Amino acid sequence: MDASGIWLGDLARAVAAVGRSDPETVRAVARLLGVRAAPADASVRPLEAALPDPPPRPPSQVPESESDAQAPAPTAPGASAPTVVSPAAGPGPRLLTPLVRASRPPVVWTAPSLRTASPTGPPPLRRPLLAPRSASAIVQAAVSRWEPDGDVDIPRAVDRLARGLPLNTLPRRPAPTLRFGVQVLVDRGFGMQPFYRDQDELVARIRRTVGQDTTEVLYFEDVPLNGAGPADRWAWQPYAPPAPGTRVLVLTDLGLGGPPHSRQGGRTEWERFFGGLTRADCAPVVFLPYPRHRWPTWATDRVRMVPWDRRTTVGWVRMHNG
Structure with missing residues (x-):
């Protein structure tokens, strides 16, 4: 320089x-x-x-194509030999000799590699959305209704007698009960396809917790107003609310997942559906497999919702579904 x-x-x-x-x-x-x-x-x-001139190479390392190019071509008898111009003597750039790259030494890793999965071994265990040790208690807290079916309310009975009023019925304390039964609505739409197995497991747990005879299971797609039924889709009928007092559990995503399509239920259809259940005295509860920050605000103000997640606790369900 x-x-x-x-x-x-x-x-x-x-x-x-x-x-x-x-x-x-x-x-x-x-x-x-x-x-x-x-x-x-x-x-x-x-x-x-x-x-700088490249280091000379022995004749054994000169490629055949290069040696042929440097050697003079044979001439016919009586013809003058062609003039060979060396690349170094002309005005153009000098030809560089490529470097010989040796093979790299193997890399010695300090951390052990992961174990190779066996194609013939058993598949990994699938974890359900609800923790198995608390799933039954969560279902009971979501399905049960608080009714005056508990112990006798002694203070109320004494107060009534002190005022000279008759005791036609014994006042009782409110307690959770499952005697009204439950209707389970299972969404089989596109958005719930990844959760089909979780739906089946939760339905089986609800039947074991509430009772086989007091549990009704209906299937629908996208929104129950499009039709629901206990079997294949061809046998579905227009949806009608159950008997008054029955708890309705809806296993759906409220249209949050899956690709958009013409039959996908929106806010208007779901609000109309929840309004019909309220008028029929059937309290609905939605099990939603999405985190709470993704819940639509219109749904949280209209219906009770349970986060379908392993972090859901019984105390949270009782506090928000009393």
């Missing part, structure tokens, strides 16, 4: 841009760039002559 900060590479690029590499052109470009001039008696060599 020159003292002015100009590299020989800058001089080479400038000469290449000019398109001429004769000594006068190189000397003129060097003066314009401020490169220190050579002594007066020294001739400016072409730039490729300033590059």
Whole structure:
């Protein structure tokens, strides 16, 4: 590099841009760039002559194509031999000798690699959405209704007798009960396809908790107003609410998942459905397999909802589904 900060590479690029590499052109470009001039008696060599010569290679390492190109071609009798121009003597760039790259040594990893999965071994165990140790208690807390079926309310009975009022019936304390039964509505729409097995497991647990005779299971797609039934879709009928007092559990995503389609239920259909259940005195509860920050606000203000997740606790369900 020159003292002015100009590299020989800058001089080479400038000469290449000019398109001429004769000594006068190189000397003129060097003066314009401020490169220190050579002594007066020294001739400016072409730039490729300033590059170091590659180390000589033994004849055994010269490729056949290169040796054939360097060897003079045979001439016919009486013809003059062609002149062979060496690349180093011309004005063009000097041919570089490719470096011989040796193979890299193997990398020694300090951490052990993961165990290779066996294609013939058993598949990994699937974890249900609800924790197995608390799933039955969560179902009972979501399905049960608080009715005056508990112990006798002694203070109320004494107060009534003290005022001289008759006791036609004994006042009792409110307690959770499952005697009204439950109707389970299972959404088989596109958005719930990843949760089909969880739906079946939860339905079986509800039947074991509430009772086989007091549990009714109906299937629908997207929204129950499109039709529901206990068997295949061809046998579905228009939905009608159950008997008054029956708890209705809906296993759905409220249209949050799956690709959009023409039959997908929206806010209007779901609000109309929940309004019909309220008028029939059937309290609905929605099991939603999505986190609470994704719940639609219109649904949380209209219906009780349970996060269908392993972090759901019995205390949370009792607090929000009293």
